[in-house]
Amino acid sequence: MKKIYPDARAALDGLCFDGMTVMSGGFGLCGIPENLIAALRDTGAKDLTVISNNAGVDDFGLGLLLQTRQIKKMISSYVGENKEFERQYLSNELELEFNPQGTLAERCRAGGAGIPAFYTKTGVGTMIAEGKEHKEFNGETYIMETGLIADLSIVKAWKGDEQGNLVFRKTARNFNPMMATAGKVTVAEVEEIVPLGSLDPDCIHTPGIFVQRMIKGDHEKRIEQRTVRQRENA
Amino acid sequence: MKKIYPDARAALDGLCFDGMTVMSGGFGLCGIPENLIAALRDTGAKDLTVISNNAGVDDFGLGLLLQTRQIKKMISSYVGENKEFERQYLSNELELEFNPQGTLAERCRAGGAGIPAFYTKTGVGTMIAEGKEHKEFNGETYIMETGLIADLSIVKAWKGDEQGNLVFRKTARNFNPMMATAGKVTVAEVEEIVPLGSLDPDCIHTPGIFVQRMIKGDHEKRIEQRTVRQRENA
C-alpha cells in the first residue's frame, strides 16, 4: 500500500465529485493545505460543501474555490477576511452555516471518533441553539450538536513518513488532526517526507491509519497579520 | 504558584475526604500513579469511588486500597487480575460499575472537555444499554453516555516541568491524559522533573493548565505478563 503520491493532482485523482463534502484544515491561512486546495480547484468539482474554520482570503487558500464558484456551502466559524465571500453570500450565491469554533472542532472530532452527537453549553440562548435539541444535565441546559464527516479531508502537516504518520508544527496544527480523522478519505500534504522510524512514536499527532494518501508540497505560508515589535536598542 | 511538592503525602495534603471520587490513570499496572495511590491509602480517606480501567493486583496499585477497604465503588472496564476484589465483590462489600473501555475513556475525556453526554453505539443491545437513553442517527441506534469528573485525579507521567506540562512514555500514556483533564484537582507523579523549556512544545501531551500539583516519584513499574521470545542463535 503506497501512500505517497507524486503531486497534489495525482493524490486527488478519482476522489473528487460534484456535490461532495470536503474538510479543509487550517486556521486563517496558518496550516492550510495550499497545494491540495489548488488541486481541488483544478479538478473542477463543484457544488462543494466545505467545512473549514475560515474561508481563506480573496486570492489564497479557499478563496481560490470561491473565485471559481465551486463552493455551494461553507460550514465555518469566521469568514471575515474574504470580500468575495461577502459578495457571494450577500447575493445568495453561497450558503453559510456558522458554528462556534469549539463546536466545529468538536463536531469534526466526534465524526472521526464514531460519536454521532454530543451536548454542549456553547450557544445556549443564542440563535445557534434554534431548532436544536435542548437537554438538562445537573440543572444546566445544553444543546445537542452532531458529528461531522466528509467525503474528503485535506490537511497540511509539517512532517510525514511513508506510513502516513504526521507531525504538525506550532499553531499550524489547529483543525488538521480532527479533520484527518473525519474524512472517508484523507489526503495530507507535508513540508518534508522523513524516513520511516525518524519520528518519535510518542510525538506523532496523527497516526498513519487516518491518512490514505500523502504528498510533499511547496508552501508559501502567507501571513495575514504580520505584527512585530521593535528592538529597543537595535 | 508553585506546583512541585516534596513528596506524595504533601501533594495530597488537604485534598482527600471520605466519599470522594478519585480517577486513577493507568492500564493494568502500566502507567499507574504508584506513589500517589500509596499516599492516598495513608490519608485513610474511605468510601471512595474510584474510576480506573483496572483495579490493580492484590498487593500493588489500587489493590492497596482494596486491602484497607477504602474503596466503596469501582468504575472500571476489567478487574480480572485481583482476587481481593473478587472476594469483596462477591460478598457485596464493593460496588462495581462496568464500562466498556472506550466508553470509559471517552466519558473521562468528555468530563474534562465540558461535554455532559455523548452518544455511542458501543454496548447497544447489551446489558450496558439497559436504562440508558437510546436515540437513532442515520438509521442506526446509539446510547447516551455521560461525562465523568472526579474530585481528585492522580496520574503518572514520564517527564514534567515546573509548569505542570507532562509527557508520557509509550503505552504508559493510556488513561492518564484524559483523567488529568477531568479532575477538579489533578496531581501528577513523574519519573523526572525537567527544566522549563526542555520539553518540545509540539510534543506536550498534557498542558500544565490541567495539573495543579506534581511530585517526582520512585517507580517500581511491576510487569504483569512478562512475555519474551528467545534469540534463535544466542
Next chain:
Amino acid sequence: MPWDRNQMAERAAKELEDGFYVNLGIGIPTLVANYIGEDIDVTLQSENGMLGMGPFPYEDEVDPDLINAGKQTITELRRTSYFSSADSFGMIRGGHIDLSILGAMEVSEKGDLANWMIPGKMVKGMGGAMDLVAGVKRVVVVMDHTSKNGDPKLLHECSLPLTGQGVVDMVITNLGVFEIDETGMKLTELAPDVTVEDVKASTEADFEVAV
C-alpha cells in the same frame, strides 16, 4: 476624566491573579497583557491551540506557523505547549481557563452579551467567542460605555443577536466598573471625575450604585 483604552486595559489587568490561565480577546483586551503585574505569574491561552503565548516577534523571529487567534504573528515562551483546536476548546469548554477578557457591542443588566453580529450587515462569524463565554470561569467585558453615536451599550436587553446568555461577570467601560450576578448589575468603581449621574445619563440598564 474617563479612562482611555490603555487605562481600561490597566484596570482589567487588576482582575488577574497569580497562577491564572487567561484568554484575551482582540482589541483593548490584547492591551491587558502590557499591564500584568510583575509579582504574578499568568499564562495566556490562544484558542487556536496554544498555552503560554509570548509577545509579538522581532522582525527576524516572525514565523507563519505561529499566530494567535487574531491571526497576528506571536512568539512562544519556555512554558509553551501547542495542541489541536479540539483540545483547545476542550480546555475552554471544560472550565479550565480562569478568566476571559473580551470586547462587546452590547451587554444587558442580566449579563447577556452581544459581540458577534449585526443583522443586515456582513456577518463575519462568532469564531471562538461563544465557546469562551460559555466555558470560561469568569468573563470580563472591556468596552466603550456608549457607541460611536452615543447610544448606550449597557441595556435592559440586548438588541443584537446574543453571544451568550447571562455570561458576563464584570464590565469595564471608560466611565467605570460594573459587576453582574444573579441579583443584577452594580456600579462598583468610577473613572476619575466621572459622577454617578454621568454614568446614569449614558446607561439604559438598571444598576445599583456601590461605589
Next chain:
Amino acid sequence: MPWDRNQMAERAAKELEDGFYVNLGIGIPTLVANYIGEDIDVTLQSENGMLGMGPFPYEDEVDPDLINAGKQTITELRRTSYFSSADSFGMIRGGHIDLSILGAMEVSEKGDLANWMIPGKMVKGMGGAMDLVAGVKRVVVVMDHTSKNGDPKLLHECSLPLTGQGVVDMVITNLGVFEIDETGMKLTELAPDVTVEDVKASTEADFEVAV
C-alpha cells in the same frame, strides 16, 4: 481432521489484506500474527494505545511501559505511534480499524456475540471488547466449535450476556468457517475430513451449507 489452534489462526490470517489495520484479541487470535503473509503489509493495533505492534521482546528488551492489551510485554516497530485510550477508541469506534479477530464463548446465527461474562461466576469485565465489535469494520471470531463439555457454541440465540448484537461477520472454528450476514449463517469451508454432518451434529444454530 479438525483444525488445531495454529491451523485456526492460519485460516484467520487469510482474512488479512494488504494495508489492513487489525486488532487481535487474546488467545488464538494472538497467534494470527505468526501467519501474516510476507507479501502483505498489515499494521496491528493494540487498544491500550498503540498502532504498529511488534513481536514479543527479547529478555533484554523488556520495557514495563510497553505492553499490549493483554498486558504482555511487546516491542515497537519503525512505524509505531502511541496515543491515549480516548484516541485509541476514537480510532476503533470511528470505524478506522479494518478487522478485529477475537475469541468467543457463544455466537448466534444472527451474529450476536457473547464473550465477556458468565453470570453467577466472577465477572472480569468486557475491557475493550464491546467497543471493538461495535466499531471495527469487520469482526472475525475464532473459537472451538463446542465447549469443553461438548455443548454447541453456535446457537439460535446466545444464552450469555451479549458483547454485541449482530456484530460477527465470520466464525472460524476447529470444524470450519461460517459467514454471517443479514440473511443468516452460511457454512463456507470445512476442515479436512470434517463432514457437514459432523458440523450439524455439534451446532445448534441454523446455517446454510455453501461449501
